[in-house]
Amino acid sequence: MPKQAPEERKSNFDEVALGYSEEQALAEASRCLGCKNPRCVKGCPVGVDIPGFIGLVKERRYVEAARRIKETNSLPAVCGRVCPQESQCQMSCVLGVKGQPVAIGRLERYAADYERSSGAQGPARTTRGGGRVAVVGSGPSGLTVAAELQKKGHQADVYESLHAAGGVLMYGIPEFRLPKDIVQAEIEYVKGLGVNLHLDSTVGRLLTVGELLRAGYDAVFIGSGAGLPHFLRVPGENLKGVYSANEFLIRTNLMKAYRFPEYRTPITVGRSVAVIGGGNVAMDSARCALRLGGEKVYIVYRRGKGELPARLEEAENAEEEGVEFMYQTNPVRFIGDDRGYVTRMECVRMELGEPDASGRRSPSPIKGSEFLLDVDTVIVAIGQSPNPIIQQTTDGLEATRWGTIVVDEETMATSISGVYAGGDVVSGAATVISAMGAGKAAAASIHNYIEKRGQSAT
Amino acid sequence: MYQVTEKRDVPPNIKMFKVRAPAVSRKAAPGQFVIVRTDERGERIPITIAGAEPEEDTVTVYFAEVGASTRDLGRLGEGDGILNFSGPLGNAIPVKGYGEVLCVAGGVFQGVNLYLAKALRGEGNRVTCVQVAKGMDHLFLVDEAREACDESYAVVDDDEGGGLKGLVARLLDEKKMSRVFTFGPVPMQRAVAELASARGVPSSVNLYPVMVDGTGMCGACRVTVGGATRFACIDGPEFDGASVDFDELTSRLRYYTPQEKIAMVLNERGVI
Numbered sequence: 121m122p123k124q125a126p127e128e129r130k131s132n133f134d135e136v137a138l139g140y141s142e143e144q145a146l147a148e149a150s151r152c153l154g155c156k157n158p159r160c161v162k163g164c165p166v167g168v169d170i171p172g173f174i175g176l177v178k179e180r181r182y183v184e185a186a187r188r189i190k191e192t193n194s195l196p197a198v199c200g201r202v203c204p205q206e207s208q209c210q211m212s213c214v215l216g217v218k219g220q221p222v223a224i225g226r227l228e229r230y231a232a233d234y235e236r237s238s239g240a241q242g243p244a245r246t247t248r249g250g251g252r253v254a255v256v257g258s259g260p261s262g263l264t265v266a267a268e269l270q271k272k273g274h275q276a277d278v279y280e281s282l283h284a285a286g287g288v289l290m291y292g293i294p295e296f297r298l299p300k301d302i303v304q305a306e307i308e309y310v311k312g313l314g315v316n317l318h319l320d321s322t323v324g325r326l327l328t329v330g331e332l333l334r335a336g337y338d339a340v341f342i343g344s345g346a347g348l349p350h351f352l353r354v355p356g357e358n359l360k361g362v363y364s365a366n367e368f369l370i371r372t373n374l375m376k377a378y379r380f381p382e383y384r385t386p387i388t389v390g391r392s393v394a395v396i397g398g399g400n401v402a403m404d405s406a407r408c409a410l411r412l413g414g415e416k417v418y419i420v421y422r423r424g425k426g427e428l429p430a431r432l433e434e435a436e437n438a439e440e441e442g443v444e445f446m447y448q449t450n451p452v453r454f455i456g457d458d459r460g461y462v463t464r465m466e467c468v469r470m471e472l473g474e475p476d477a478s479g480r481r482s483p484s485p486i487k488g489s490e491f492l493l494d495v496d497t498v499i500v501a502i503g504q505s506p507n508p509i510i511q512q513t514t515d516g517l518e519a520t521r522w523g524t525i526v527v528d529e530e531t532m533a534t535s536i537s538g539v540y541a542g543g544d545v546v547s548g549a550a551t552v553i554s555a556m557g558a559g560k561a562a563a564a565s566i567h568n569y570i571e572k573r574g575q576s577a578t
Numbered sequence: 579m580y581q582v583t584e585k586r587d588v589p590p591n592i593k594m595f596k597v598r599a600p601a602v603s604r605k606a607a608p609g610q611f612v613i614v615r616t617d618e619r620g621e622r623i624p625i626t627i628a629g630a631e632p633e634e635d636t637v638t639v640y641f642a643e644v645g646a647s648t649r650d651l652g653r654l655g656e657g658d659g660i661l662n663f664s665g666p667l668g669n670a671i672p673v674k675g676y677g678e679v680l681c682v683a684g685g686v687f688q689g690v691n692l693y694l695a696k697a698l699r700g701e702g703n704r705v706t707c708v709q710v711a712k713g714m715d716h717l718f719l720v721d722e723a724r725e726a727c728d729e730s731y732a733v734v735d736d737d738e739g740g741g742l743k744g745l746v747a748r749l750l751d752e753k754k755m756s757r758v759f760t761f762g763p764v765p766m767q768r769a770v771a772e773l774a775s776a777r778g779v780p781s782s783v784n785l786y787p788v789m790v791d792g793t794g795m796c797g798a799c800r801v802t803v804g805g806a807t808r809f810a811c812i813d814g815p816e817f818d819g820a821s822v823d824f825d826e827l828t829s830r831l832r833y834y835t836p837q838e839k840i841a842m843v844l845n846e847r848g849v850i
Binding site: 281282283291319320321322325326327347348349351353357358360363364366367370371375376380381382383384385386388459460507508509 | 833834
């Protein structure tokens with residue numbers, strides 16, 4: 121797929137991957153064998169009819185192809201861009217055994233983008249008559265639950281804490297990887313199904329889960345995400361210039377700090393930037409830092425290249441743009457100047473031992489290998505846990521000691537009757553599509569729950 | 579949109595807004611805050627709630643025009659809409675029977691302090707209130723404080739709390755205070771907390787570090803309390819005054835001072 125050249129793109133926030141031309145899409149679609157027993161579909165957490173939509177692309181029926189995807193996935197333009205297809209649908213593709221699998225994600229993106237730019241109207245609102253469901257959070261899981269319930273004839277009301285809907289799609293993933301007007305267009309589609317969206321509404325503060333149930337909702341879905349950033353807990357971490365990745369990305373993406381002062385939210389990026397961590401969030405942070413003027417941007421990761429949790433494609437994009445990778449390195453402390461701004465970071469080299477619980481070789485510090493690195497900005501991207509507000513304000517809601525909500529893995533039901541949960545608040549930080557898969561499962565069981573309740577009431 | 583239903587100017591640079599936000603007005607409690615965004619380009623500005631009038635569907639806030647964002651907000655007039663008004667956020671201060679309490683507020687926080695003082699008095703506490711301002715003509719809500727509290731004092735002082743310290747020390751020595759509550763500039767809150775600690779009186783300080791989302795997501799508002807990092811937005815804003823690392827807090831509050839100065843100048847000249 122064509123991309124902006126690294127030299128050019130590292131100084132703008134425009135989308136990096138430019139998408140297929142029609143010829144490219146047709147050529148790629150023609151490779152699909154249209155298997156009778158498609159293994160790719162089994163690899164998709166929401167079960168998109170992949171051979172079906174690719175068949176429509178082959179016939180140049182692009183709008184219908186997009187509609188086919190939307191029967192099971194309400195956010196195709198998002199998923200076509202940010203799903204890790206290489207470890208899901210495409211990993212199962214028969215063609216992948218001897219060569220390249222069909223580029224399913226790119227075709228999904230092509231169909232979704234075609235439909236959006238053609239201005240084709242989405243389906244009409246579905247008829248009412250079902251139950252009422254409150255959905256907490258408008259990220260990937262919440263939007264999926266709301267859309268699916270709406271399609272089943274229920275009324276879904278989404279409560280979002282921030283001033284924009286989309287959750288991590290808006291505040292976390294950068295514009296150059298997922299343009300925000302595309303996210304908003306897919307949210308408009310979900311609203312078009314009849315979903316009510318309430319912004320500025322922090323559940324747990326403005327309304328509690330108990331109050332939502334007492335207000336007459338038949339069920340509540342909690343999809344509040346993994347918003348609480350982890351820190352390293354080393355000296356100097358509260359110096360100015362040390363950001364959590366969440367803060368750095370919220371300022372950049374949601375608040376558009378790259379357009380300060382026209383947009384009023386400031387951000388500081390010095391010459392030398394160290395991003396701590398090796399996941400997709402670390403890659404996003406590093407690539408934002410480059411675009412915000414960082415001259416030297418390092419990824420500092422405690423394990424080796426083979427253990428990077430980020431998608432290979434994202435690590436490659438970062439490397440192409442000039443991000444430098446420091447493997448088997450870990451910060452020990454941060455050192456500041458007399459005004460309290462970070463100036464240096466003491467690191468230690470790590471050696472890799474036996475595999476740990478995660479199956480990856482566990483890192484341990486090499487004594488005497490400490491060294492200093494000059495840094496003006498540090499971005500800590502070592503993970504997030506669930507936001508605690510809802511767990512703290514909901515009596516009887518069972519949670520683990522990591523703060524994740526306990527659910528029945530099949531039904532996504534929590535310890536409270538009528539209350540369901542899914543996405544990162546259950547799994548801990550994971551992917552957009554796995555949250556959508558959880559949302560789909562939750563919508564199915566909420567539907568059953570409401571139907572059963574209706575029967576027992578009559 | 580959230581409509582400004584009433585606006586008042588308070589010298590030297592403070593604005594009072596009553597804002598129509600029915601759901602927030604029903605839930606707000608002393609010590610909590612809202613996050614306000616004036617328009618599409620606006621910052622998320624945390625502002626402490628100074629009153630809620632559920633019968634009128636409104637929430638009262640006071641804010642000082644100290645930067646481009648607060649000036650943008652201050653330009654709105656009665657009838658205008660604020661784009662976002664999210665809250666109530668943060669933990670409410672526990673309002674219960676403490677006995678004899680002292681409520682000390684500096685600068686823009688007089689309304690916030692009175693909101694708490696009234697609630698505490700409603701629970702049967704004997705409330706002494708101290709209002710601090712930089713000049714005589716900067717004192718406001720003085721009559722309201724006299725009416726709402728058992729005793730009230732208004733003093734002129736700088737941020738360091740020189741003259742204030744004498745008054746607070748005397749009140750703490752004369753009366754057996756069960757607790758001191760304080761709102762205002764960090765040096766002032768610190769001075770009050772230290773006077774209380776020296777006399778073994780528990781103090782509650784209310785901290786507003788730099789915030790973005792206000793819901794625990796970004797960690798910009800981290801403060802060190804009792805040696806551990808806490809988030810003011812979800813663990814506070816109220817903390818034990820004896821345990822806060824005020825030096826770190828002061829430093830972190832100055833994080834964006836250079837950027838704020840640039841934005842302020844451009845804003846004044848009408849460039850942004």
